[in-house]
Amino acid sequence: MESEIKLKPRKKPRQKRSKETVSAILEATAHILQEEGYDKTSTNRVAKRAGVSIGSLYQYFPNKEALFTALFEQHHVEMLALLQETMVEMRDAPLPEAVRAYVHAMIEAHTHNPKLHRALMEQVMHLGIDYIQKLNATVCLMVEAYLESRPEPILPKNLKMASFVLVSAVESVAHTGLLYSDESFAMEELLDELCDLILRYLLGEQYECPPGSHKELVEGKAS
Amino acid sequence: MESEIKLKPRKKPRQKRSKETVSAILEATAHILQEEGYDKTSTNRVAKRAGVSIGSLYQYFPNKEALFTALFEQHHVEMLALLQETMVEMRDAPLPEAVRAYVHAMIEAHTHNPKLHRALMEQVMHLGIDYIQKLNATVCLMVEAYLESRPEPILPKNLKMASFVLVSAVESVAHTGLLYSDESFAMEELLDELCDLILRYLLGEQYECPPGSHKELVEGKAS
Amino acid sequence: MESEIKLKPRKKPRQKRSKETVSAILEATAHILQEEGYDKTSTNRVAKRAGVSIGSLYQYFPNKEALFTALFEQHHVEMLALLQETMVEMRDAPLPEAVRAYVHAMIEAHTHNPKLHRALMEQVMHLGIDYIQKLNATVCLMVEAYLESRPEPILPKNLKMASFVLVSAVESVAHTGLLYSDESFAMEELLDELCDLILRYLLGEQYECPPGSHKELVEGKAS
Amino acid sequence: MESEIKLKPRKKPRQKRSKETVSAILEATAHILQEEGYDKTSTNRVAKRAGVSIGSLYQYFPNKEALFTALFEQHHVEMLALLQETMVEMRDAPLPEAVRAYVHAMIEAHTHNPKLHRALMEQVMHLGIDYIQKLNATVCLMVEAYLESRPEPILPKNLKMASFVLVSAVESVAHTGLLYSDESFAMEELLDELCDLILRYLLGEQYECPPGSHKELVEGKAS
DNA sequence: AATGAATGAGACTTCATTCAT
DNA sequence: GATGAATGAAGTCTCATTCAT
Numbered sequence A, B, C, D: 001m002e003s004e005i006k007l008k009p010r011k012k013p014r015q016k017r018s019k020e021t022v023s024a025i026l027e028a029t030a031h032i033l034q035e036e037g038y039d040k041t042s043t044n045r046v047a048k049r050a051g052v053s054i055g056s057l058y059q060y061f062p063n064k065e066a067l068f069t070a071l072f073e074q075h076h077v078e079m080l081a082l083l084q085e086t087m088v089e090m091r092d093a094p095l096p097e098a099v100r101a102y103v104h105a106m107i108e109a110h111t112h113n114p115k116l117h118r119a120l121m122e123q124v125m126h127l128g129i130d131y132i133q134k135l136n137a138t139v140c141l142m143v144e145a146y147l148e149s150r151p152e153p154i155l156p157k158n159l160k161m162a163s164f165v166l167v168s169a170v171e172s173v174a175h176t177g178l179l180y181s182d183e184s185f186a187m188e189e190l191l192d193e194l195c196d197l198i199l200r201y202l203l204g205e206q207y208e209c210p211p212g213s214h215k216e217l218v219e220g221k222a223s
Numbered sequence E: 001a002a003t004g005a006a007t008g009a010g011a012c013t014t015c016a017t018t019c020a021t
Numbered sequence F: 001g002a003t004g005a006a007t008g009a010a011g012t013c014t015c016a017t018t019c020a021t
Helices: A002-008 A016-036 A043-051 A054-060 A064-089 A096-109 A114-123 A123-149 A159-180 A187-206 B004-009 B018-034 B043-050 B053-061 B064-089 B095-111 B116-123 B125-149 B157-179 B187-206 C001-009 C016-036 C043-050 C054-060 C064-090 C095-113 C115-123 C125-149 C159-180 C187-206 D003-009 D015-035 D042-049 D052-059 D064-089 D095-111 D114-123 D125-149 D159-178 D187-206
Strands: none
Touching: A002 B043, A002 B053, A002 D042, A016 A043, A016 A054, A043 A054, A043 B004, A054 D187, A064 A096, A064 A114, A064 A123, A096 A114, A096 A159, A096 A187, A114 A123, A114 B125, A123 A159, A159 A187, A159 B157, A187 B157, A187 B187, B018 B043, B018 B053, B018 B064, B018 B116, B043 B053, B043 B064, B053 D003, B064 B095, B064 B116, B064 B125, B095 B187, B116 B125, B125 B157, B157 B187, C001 D125, C016 C043, C016 C054, C016 C064, C064 C095, C064 C115, C064 C125, C064 D125, C095 C115, C095 C159, C095 C187, C095 D125, C115 C125, C115 C187, C115 D125, C125 C159, C125 D064, C125 D125, C159 C187, C159 D003, C159 D159, C159 D187, C187 D159, C187 D187, D015 D042, D015 D052, D015 D114, D042 D052, D042 D064, D064 D095, D064 D114, D095 D114, D095 D159, D095 D187, D114 D125, D114 D159, D125 D159, D159 D187
């Protein structure tokens, strides 16, 4: 509770000048965080790099954590916008197309600024969990709503859970694939595979129509 | 390179007494990390709680980061053991059974010490990435080997990628589900759902035989 | 190279307040160094004695060594000023008078703050070698220039070397004499003796005119 | 008083094994001191490099300072031996020859292990002052005795002071010349010059016989 | 005699934060 | 509003030294 209060920016910058200052501070925070890591990201350095005095920094951010929280907020807003846009566009599209668009958007989102994304996730995730969870929940709801509204019949009965599984899986694969993959497989392939994963999950035998890609079963060696 | 060297324990404790010391230090580290967070986890506090002098701590760990790295190593060893055991046991089991056992093991692994697991992931993941990636890669290889050797024919052609997708998806769902779920769905359900996800992905229409669980498609509202 | 940079004061104090702070810090450093020695001269004690916070100390000095280096710089500036003044005054004086003035100045310089001088030389000389050498070189050049310009003919041909020998000799005698002498001979005598040393070296038989001081040779006992 | 007691080696090593240990420790001390400086010369490192346990080190040396004191003692013994030998050899030699031999020996002494010598002088001189002064005093006495006993008549009346001046001057020139000279003049020249300095000081017009070297006076420019 | 694990005081240094200007 | 000097608690880490084995 108290922390929530403490983490909110001290004041919303209403004038253009102030907005620029805040921008510069966040940009500096992001830069130092991704280049040097959390431990080296001191408020003094951030202020210096942002070209403002340390006093000014504390005028807009009540403490160090607020810097990262604000970064997460930005991230959250951008992600949400991107996914929302996609979902709206795909509202009436057939399921396979919608799924592909969704996965594509998710991958895009992770490609936007991978280094910062990674740094946030690896070093200060705990400061952004509220945003992350909120985002996750929102996306789940959006997916659930979509599934509910689509015309095709699907296999999973518990839509809430299905949404959760889908969103988590896609997010994770995109995340891991983009950040830690040894580049041994391309995005294109990953995209295809994720679509298969989801569509088979949702449609079962109904699926398997896309032009030939995986028509035949691969024989197991041991058979 | 150098950092990797720097993070390794200074010396392996050979005597019983020393092993206990190291154990106590790691236990204390884990405790403080999960109760108070990374920023509050100072080497002095760790030493104090472990009941050893700060000098002794530095005899076994060259710096603060090494503490967390060692924690990750432990975690890595335990996870690997658990999964390996499962994979071996299931070597000749039919695919659905094997999948369920694997997913179960994964969930177990995350249930073992969720608080610590969460703290490690949210606050110091960057210190354990090497271990995380190594673990991930190893598990992927194990899964790939299993898929290669099982008798049943499966849909995905690129086994390497299929393994990656499966491992990532399961890991993520387990992780997210356990840590952030509002307890609105039970583990049992999650387990079932993940099995469906995987088996449909692997077997397609070949699946859908398990006694009645999801036999009929759910009609979409909009239809 | 880098170390040289690292030893320079972090920022030049421009305001009066800051200058006083720096002054106080250096005064405290000098005091503790000479009373307690290098090992006992901790930055915390220095700050405390200077009446400033440890943080302020580090605002002006990047590390402990910089304190001593700064002390050497002061010393260097003072010495140089004193000697320069003397040399200028004596520019047109006859050689014996000039020599005496120079030696006198050198002794004065060592008498100024013998305890500090001694502590610097005995405990942290390595931190001031740059300044010491620079000072030495400058003084040598000044002496050389003087020798070059004086009207009297002198014996040594290599003026550069002669200057070096003279400067070193005088410096050392002054140093050793002042610091370690058991007071068994007075400064007055030492001054006379050094003048003799130098003037005989420079003038040979041309010298020996000063009223009676050493006119006759002392007979060796063994003769 | 107490310090003198504390600085003496705890026990004289009587057995061969012990002597080797002490030797190894001192060798290690010297090595680390000259390579890394006093601050980095920790007793633990010394012990490790000497190949003995830290416990053994403390069996032979009561504390860290004793290591350096012992180094000074070695140095003192060697220097004294070298100079004594020279003085004895030159007991009956004519003054110019004796002087040259003495200066030569002094230069030799400084050439023996310049790096260590320099490190001792620049970083821990205060731990060896007793030895340095004793050495100085002894050499002064030796020189004084020589001067007293030589057959030639000399100019200075106060032999004690003359000795002091000579010893200091030679030591200093040798020291400075060897350690900090930019190699712009050779030892040979320095030797000659020092001999001139001393002999003119001692003999005045009586000198100036050595083959032609400086027979004529150099005219001053301003004349 | 030798060992080296253990100790813990204390060194250096950073950095979030305040506040007088 | 802006500045940045000043603060000082607290952090990381070293190292001389001891002592049980």
